[in-house]
Amino acid sequence: MGAVLEISELSVGYGGAPVCGPITARVEAGEILGVVGFNGAGKSTAARTIAGKQPMLDGEVRVHGLPVNEDALPFRRQVASLFDEDAFFPSLSLREHLQLVARGHSVPDPDKAVNAELDFFALQERADAVPASVSSGQRRRLLLASALIRPSSLLILDEPEQRLDPVMRERLGERIAVYADGGGTVLLVTHDPALLLATAGRCLLIDDDVREIAPDRAASEIAGR
Template identity: 90%
Template structure:
């Protein structure tokens, strides 16, 4: 079903729990270098859709392909292409922040992993706490570690579920710059967000998740999540 050039293709996707859909069916595609925003009210099914596309929960019906690969989080070719961030603090309790990033970088064969780790620590303002374990840093610092872990590794599709959570305004702006840089490098981003400014600064197109899922312009999407 994959068209030439598409990184992500979603066809008649139904997502939910126990066989019950939580939103309308989703059909969408995204090309290299595109940021596809995903918006909707709380409980509309945005995170469920993102988790399903990432392979973290089974789809009810439909089809999703990433560079022609079917969704399968257990398959190495799929994992190599997809990096994701969700609101789950999953850490090795005995590893420091630096060691977490080194593990990800080396596991994904990043060239010069030590330099890459230092660059992420600097970007996310974690250098001073680099040798601390996750339990001893703030929730915002743990969030930045998760973002660094998703961004340090190579990928073709970056799935971000409300990445702005627990970030201050300056770091949110820097995150927007980083998302744009990822897209400028040819990556595709699926961005679930409640932040109108982040959406407007990054998204090329947007999906409104509701009983009737449809594509809307970023300006209208930003107004939707701002409550106007």
């Protein structure tokens, strides 16, 4: 069986100038691949490219054998993601955002699914507020809930720990592990050694080159940085 995510000689960057790469990796169903590296190494650029949010400079990425293409429904159906620049509808409440995502992805019993995510991310009290009226951490929780409420087989998370308190970081780690236990594949860009250790089975270090290192070594590198 082919890998869920196959990255071959991928080079990413801006205006034709590479910021990192080449990256080569195969990630199977149920695997969590951590991605670590210093600020500016190119982790977000690589994650955005793999998610189809910016063009690749060179190489190839396939998800279940499909080329990366955010405009193609079969690709979009497989891939859920979280990025710092993800946007909100200013006049929709947190609950309405989740309803929209759940219905757009044909989630069965969307109201129940929405309530489950509001509970999990401790957003019930603010569920009827609009994004501008909640805290930055609560907006981050909404984005995480939006990525997790919908079906997917590949979850791409870019520093999901940002703006989360320690309790929610730990819960998020458990949730990511549950996603993988259910057969999902995760690409996790993180600066959080505890989150990395709690989740990742393998790890890529983006440095002058890109190489695979053990998660415990990666966690020590992050912690010592």
